Amino acid sequence: MITLTEENYIKAIYHLGNNGEETVNTNAIAEVMQTKASSVTDMIKKLSEKKYANYKKYQGVTLTKDGRFVAVNIIRKHRLWEVFLVEKLNFSWDEVHEVAEHLEHIKSEKLINQLDAFLEFPKHDPHGDPIPDKEGNFQHIEKIVLAKAEIGAVYKCVGVDDTSSSFLKYLDSNNIGLGTIIKIKHKEPYDNSIKIELKDSEIVVSQNVAKNLYLKKV
Amino acid sequence: MITLTEENYIKAIYHLGNNGEETVNTNAIAEVMQTKASSVTDMIKKLSEKKYANYKKYQGVTLTKDGRFVAVNIIRKHRLWEVFLVEKLNFSWDEVHEVAEHLEHIKSEKLINQLDAFLEFPKHDPHGDPIPDKEGNFQHIEKIVLAKAEIGAVYKCVGVDDTSSSFLKYLDSNNIGLGTIIKIKHKEPYDNSIKIELKDSEIVVSQNVAKNLYLKKV
DNA sequence: AAATATTTTTAGACTAACCTAAAAATATTT
DNA sequence: AAATATTTTTAGGTTAGTCTAAAAATATTT
Ligand SMILES: [Mn+2]
Ligand SMILES: [Mn+2]
Ligand SMILES: [Mn+2]
Ligand SMILES: [Mn+2]
Numbered sequence: 001m002i003t004l005t006e007e008n009y010i011k012a013i014y015h016l017g018n019n020g021e022e023t024v025n026t027n028a029i030a031e032v033m034q035t036k037a038s039s040v041t042d043m044i045k046k047l048s049e050k051k052y053a054n055y056k057k058y059q060g061v062t063l064t065k066d067g068r069f070v071a072v073n074i075i076r077k078h079r080l081w082e083v084f085l086v087e088k089l090n091f092s093w094d095e096v097h098e099v100a101e102h103l104e105h106i107k108s109e110k111l112i113n114q115l116d117a118f119l120e121f122p123k124h125d126p127h128g129d130p131i132p133d134k135e136g137n138f139q140h141i142e143k144i145v146l147a148k149a150e151i152g153a154v155y156k157c158v159g160v161d162d163t164s165s166s167f168l169k170y171l172d173s174n175n176i177g178l179g180t181i182i183k184i185k186h187k188e189p190y191d192n193s194i195k196i197e198l199k200d201s202e203i204v205v206s207q208n209v210a211k212n213l214y215l216k217k218v
Numbered sequence: 219m220i221t222l223t224e225e226n227y228i229k230a231i232y233h234l235g236n237n238g239e240e241t242v243n244t245n246a247i248a249e250v251m252q253t254k255a256s257s258v259t260d261m262i263k264k265l266s267e268k269k270y271a272n273y274k275k276y277q278g279v280t281l282t283k284d285g286r287f288v289a290v291n292i293i294r295k296h297r298l299w300e301v302f303l304v305e306k307l308n309f310s311w312d313e314v315h316e317v318a319e320h321l322e323h324i325k326s327e328k329l330i331n332q333l334d335a336f337l338e339f340p341k342h343d344p345h346g347d348p349i350p351d352k353e354g355n356f357q358h359i360e361k362i363v364l365a366k367a368e369i370g371a372v373y374k375c376v377g378v379d380d381t382s383s384s385f386l387k388y389l390d391s392n393n394i395g396l397g398t399i400i401k402i403k404h405k406e407p408y409d410n411s412i413k414i415e416l417k418d419s420e421i422v423v424s425q426n427v428a429k430n431l432y433l434k435k436v
Numbered sequence: 437a438a439a440t441a442t443t444t445t446t447a448g449a450c451t452a453a454c455c456t457a458a459a460a461a462t463a464t465t466t
Numbered sequence: 467a468a469a470t471a472t473t474t475t476t477a478g479g480t481t482a483g484t485c486t487a488a489a490a491a492t493a494t495t496t
Binding site (some may be wrong): 003035036038039046057 | 485
């Protein structure tokens, strides 16, 4: 049996370690989990005993194969529920994350596989993130961050890094969504802001925005 | 803040007390919650402090108005999710209860109201139980139990008391579902079994079955 | 390479939800 | 109305997940 709290730690370790590849340290986990480092140490020990994590004192933590599988499965559920909320229940993309944080812990194979079918096996969630299949496989989406885009080139928006409501609402208010086509007009060296051309407007976005919006060349 | 465990106790008290009307005693709660009486006492005290229950030592417990509202809301969520599972995800009526036990604790007003709309405001769940609206109101469904049906009369099946998978599968295997029309042929005084006529068969059901199937005269 | 700073772990405590065993209250028999 | 049985509560303990404060290990500066 795996608890809800254990699941959340595993997911945090997976994301912090760049999809379960790198070692993650205690303080980083404490920060995203909103707890103290000492609590994290306790939990890492437990995850290690349960064979979800590899842990050597003072040396950080990585996920085992089992741990990665747990993580990918929770992410699958999270993202499928996000699609459901947007596609079927008329949520907007800035409202789904919070609810999906809870729905992702419902344990029923049949539920999630039927949901997947009901949604017609979507490949990405409302933020452009890939949805793992039953076996835990998913494609890496090709994308670059707006901050590193070439001047003059034309791109399609394919994802966001920050999924906070405030960022997504900002994008909404500037008519930027997944699929939106933009052209890079100018990069301002002074503050790293970027001027982009949209369908019928031209706007300047801050470095902060430029670091959180993913693009693909068209 | 109300915990998942508190919610489950409140729901149990509501159901045991005949929709929050009657006093419920400690042992009865312990039985349905699968815990010990001493744990129940602890929890009742907590619910009483939080104003969800009225409690006098040794005198059993009733729900307050707040407590009943919590209960009805969880039941609303439970039953809407059951409808969703059957109508949209192709679950059968004997598979939904378990999953709904978890889904009923997801806390999001918007989620449940949108789900309600998506399902087109269903009035009952897959077991014939009424679904409370946003305000917590629901109609009492008129029904009698098969055990008390009149010989010779014709009825429609409108609900079940036992929602266990084994009972529901038994009904399935005998082609009895909600909406099925039956005629009462004979009551056997020896063991209280009842002979009923279906569309193209005649079967004898045990007292146990007769006590768990609800009917309405047609 | 020593001193200092940072990170991580340990030690000991707290709360929620549970347990067992014993005591107290209430209900039922005699 | 006593005696007995049943129900409920209390007392004290356990586990998961958290905390603070202090100790230990590692990293960075001087
Ligand atoms: Mn999300
Ligand atoms: Mn997402
Ligand atoms: Mn149910
Ligand atoms: Mn039901």
